[in-house]
Amino acid sequence: MAATNWEVTFEFKIHGQGNLYGDGFAMWLTKQRGQPGNVFGHTDKFEGLGIFFDTYKNNRPGTVFPYVMAMSGDGNTAYDKDNDGKANEVAGCSARGIRNSPNPTKARLTYFQEQYLRLELQYKSEDEWTQCFEIPNFKVPPVAYLGFSAETGELSDNHDILSVKSLNLYKKTPGAAPASGSPGGKTASSATRAKSHSGGGSWSWFFIKIVLFGLVITGGYVGFTIYRTRQRDRF
Known part of the structure; x- marks a missing residue:
């Protein structure tokens, strides 16, 4: 991805029969192409953004799982796997009910360069988006590889990526109408989504x-x- 401002929406499904399951999956926007490793199936010490949908609790007292968190990798710092990334977390939220949800489960990641990075989740009911986090002044590599990975260990689960859609976002000209579909007319209303022209x-x-x-x-x-x-x- 080389756009300055963008939005990525993807539909996924975490599901299984057992009461013990793990470990989750991750979304990546990294400077280098992804390689297999031990961080949700991706190599450690990455450079860029990792968003982890963690379904197995190792050692984070007081945190409700499944848990979704963002990590900004500098290429040198290792993921704190023993503590479920507590030392690396930039922002995050609990997402109880995201596994085996009867509703379509989706995530929408919106980025405006040097302004904010926002993650919204849909899992409680269809077309109901819940903001997980919004990070001001966040920086993603200007050219990044988008990818997904998952990991299972002694426990297993199903992690399905059903669809991925990306859009470029553009600043609106003064006097333009608010962007349709922007949540509550908030920050996202200052931009408009790119449209494909027939x-x-x-x-x-x-x-x-x-x-x-x-x-x-x-x-x-x-x-x-x-x-x-x-x-x-x-x-």
Whole structure:
């Protein structure tokens, strides 16, 4: 991803039959391509952003799991796996009910360069978004690789990524209407999502011009034929 401002929405499903399960999955936006490792299936000491959907509690007293947290990797700092990333957490939230939810489970990550990074979750009910966190003045690598990984150990679970959608976001011009779909008309209302433009109108106009050109040629030919016939009749 090389856009300055963007939004990534993905649908996922964490599910299984057992009462003991783990460990969770992660979303990555890193400077280097992802490699297999021991941080939710990704290599440790990464450079960039990791968002961890942690379903197994190792050692975080007072924290309700599943837990979702963000870590900003500098390329040198290791993930605090024994304490479920407590030493690395930039922001996070508990998401009880996100596993085996009867509703579609989605996450929406919105980024405005040097302004904020915001994560919203949908799992309580369809089309109901809950803000997990918003981090001001957060920096993501200007060119980042987007990826997902998951990890199981002695315990297992199913971690499915069902769909991923990314959009570029643009600043609105003064006087423009609020962006549709922005939550509560808050910060996101100062931007508009990029729209895909269909080329159908251009092709239609092209074909109309071809037809008009054909009619002009046909009319000219008919007129010339009539004129030539009349000239012959005169002589």
